[in-house]
Amino acid sequence: TATIVWLREDLRLADQPAFAAAAREGGVIPVYVLDDETPRHRRIGSAQRWWLHHSLASLDADLRKRGSRLILRRGVAADVLADLVAETGAERVHALRHYAPWWRNAERALGGKVDLVLHDGVCLLPPGEVRTGAGDLYKIFTPFWRALRDRMPPAASIPAPERLTVAEAWPASDTLEDWALLPARPDWAGGFNVWTPGETGALERLEAFLPNVAAYDATRNLPSEEGVSYLSPHLHFGEISVAEVWRRAAARPGAEPFLRELAWRDYAQNVILARPDYGKANGLPAFDPFPWRDIADPDVAADFRAWCRGETGYPIVDAGMRELWATGWMHNRVRMIAASFLVKHLLIDWREGERWFWDTLVDADYGSNSVNWQWTAGTGIDANMFVRIMAPLTQSEKFGAADYIRRWVPELSDLGDAVIHDPDDHDARPAAYPEKRIGHRAARERALAALSTIR
Ligand code: FAD
Numbered sequence: 321t322a323t324i325v326w327l328r329e330d331l332r333l334a335d336q337p338a339f340a341a342a343a344r345e346g347g348v349i350p351v352y353v354l355d356d357e358t359p360r361h362r363r364i365g366s367a368q369r370w371w372l373h374h375s376l377a378s379l380d381a382d383l384r385k386r387g388s389r390l391i392l393r394r395g396v397a398a399d400v401l402a403d404l405v406a407e408t409g410a411e412r413v414h415a416l417r418h419y420a421p422w423w424r425n426a427e428r429a430l431g432g433k434v435d436l437v438l439h440d441g442v443c444l445l446p447p448g449e450v451r452t453g454a455g456d457l458y459k460i461f462t463p464f465w466r467a468l469r470d471r472m473p474p475a476a477s478i479p480a481p482e483r484l485t486v487a488e489a490w491p492a493s494d495t496l497e498d499w500a501l502l503p504a505r506p507d508w509a510g511g512f513n514v515w516t517p518g519e520t521g522a523l524e525r526l527e528a529f530l531p532n533v534a535a536y537d538a539t540r541n542l543p544s545e546e547g548v549s550y551l552s553p554h555l556h557f558g559e560i561s562v563a564e565v566w567r568r569a570a571a572r573p574g575a576e577p578f579l580r581e582l583a584w585r586d587y588a589q590n591v592i593l594a595r596p597d598y599g600k601a602n603g604l605p606a607f608d609p610f611p612w613r614d615i616a617d618p619d620v621a622a623d624f625r626a627w628c629r630g631e632t633g634y635p636i637v638d639a640g641m642r643e644l645w646a647t648g649w650m651h652n653r654v655r656m657i658a659a660s661f662l663v664k665h666l667l668i669d670w671r672e673g674e675r676w677f678w679d680t681l682v683d684a685d686y687g688s689n690s691v692n693w694q695w696t697a698g699t700g701i702d703a704n705m706f707v708r709i710m711a712p713l714t715q716s717e718k719f720g721a722a723d724y725i726r727r728w729v730p731e732l733s734d735l736g737d738a739v740i741h742d743p744d745d746h747d748a749r750p751a752a753y754p755e756k757r758i759g760h761r762a763a764r765e766r767a768l769a770a771l772s773t774i775r
Contacts, residue, residue, distance in 0.1 A: 378518025534574030648682035
């Protein structure tokens with residue numbers, strides 16, 4: 321008999337309960353469905369298509385070492401899988417449970433057609449399980465974190481199956497090349513060579529980071545240093561289980577600040593479980609009438625374009641946006657500064673920024689992206705208040721971003737630490753570097769005036 325394992329953002333063999341359960345049952349057929357067709361299913365962004373290509377290739381290679389292979393199909397996930405069950409005579413489909421609204425819809429649709437068994441394994445604790453004394457989901461992160469921490473550590477890891485029984489006959493599969501996930505020329509993904517998608521690459525990242533776990537608290541806000549784990553795309557695609565990351569980190573002294581950040585990922589999944597439309601609806605409806613500048617207006621569109629390209633005249637913002645374009649990733653402190661700049665300095669709706677990040681981040685995640693955008697914008701259920709307007713130039717100095725700026729903004733690479741954060745203010749701006757789109761004080765006044773209209 322055959323059993324299907326339906327893979328999504330859980331592209332690994334170790335600590336993967338769907339594989340473990342299927343391996344106990346018989347011939348395992350691992351399937352990945354590229355779903356660009358289900359209505360309201362968010363199409364995977366361009367940067368993640370690059371990642372996905374390499375991650376699927378890596379998983380296929382790992383499966384082949386075990387006598388198996390990855391079957392690739394394309395279409396509406398629930399229909400494709402139901403057809404595959406009929407075609408192969410599979411008795412069951414095993415999968416991990418996911419929380420983006422389109423995945424929950426697909427699970428419901430498929431569950432109505434075949435015997436679908438869903439397993440937990442995407443988060444530290446299954447979203448929906450961590451609740452307040454009154455039985456509600458937590459709205460605020462800190463009490464959520466405390467409640468989660470009290471229930472850690474996660475249970476022991478499930479080893480990767482050593483061998484996966486070969487299906488009697490392999491169903492037909494697309495090839496990765498058929499899917500054309502890699503960018504067409506000119507290849508913007510040149511800077512992506514810092515990444516090694518796949519389970520082996522994920523484990524290497526974790527190993528490289530673990531000796532620094534105790535220093536994380538001191539270095540995590542410094543974009544010029546390599547003080548963070550760079551695990552986010554691996555975690556998004558499930559190439560390593562977050563429980564395994566927790567166990568390995570927690571075995572070292574001083575791990576708590578890092579574990580707390582891991583919990584933000586869980587928290588975000590809880591938020592989208594409670595509010596599936598969090599990627600488009602303000603957490604605080606009071607912000608619905610907020611007078612964002614109209615992106616259809618050419619001046620506003622030009623501001624948005626300058627932000628996307630890293631040409632705002634604010635070195636820290638521009639360095640971040642260029643790092644994002646070059647590598648598909650941006651340092652967390654700089655994400656906060658760049659996002660806040662878009663929303664409060666340029667007064668552009670956070671949803672525009674969320675969408676740009678969705679297309680350009682290799683770690684783009686519906687939960688983490690919308691929760692963090694709404695946190696930064698001040699529109700979220702747990703958020704930094706809108707009136708707190710981050711001063712990008714002060715932040716840049718405070719978090720020692722000079723080397724980071726020199727690295728990502730070559731026009732400024734000759735400037736010294738004293739002037740690089742705000743070259744305009746020191747009469748040190750090279751002609752090749754743009755002027756500020758708007759001064760900090762003017763932006764602040766405009767933002768507060770806009771806020772006063774909804775109060
Ligand atoms: P580390 O600091 O090493 O943290 C370890 C892991 O903890 C991360 O890999 C991530 O899985 C999790 N984590 C840490 N901080 C957060 C956080 N604030 N929210 C959720 N999870 C967190 N993260 C994404 O994974 N996907 C996104 O789409 C995303 N969009 C963001 C948008 C904005 C505007 C902001 C401010 C932050 C966003 N983040 C997002 C959160 C954070 O910036 C990244 O998770 C982090 O920078 C990834 O780098 P790292 O793996 O080295 O993180």
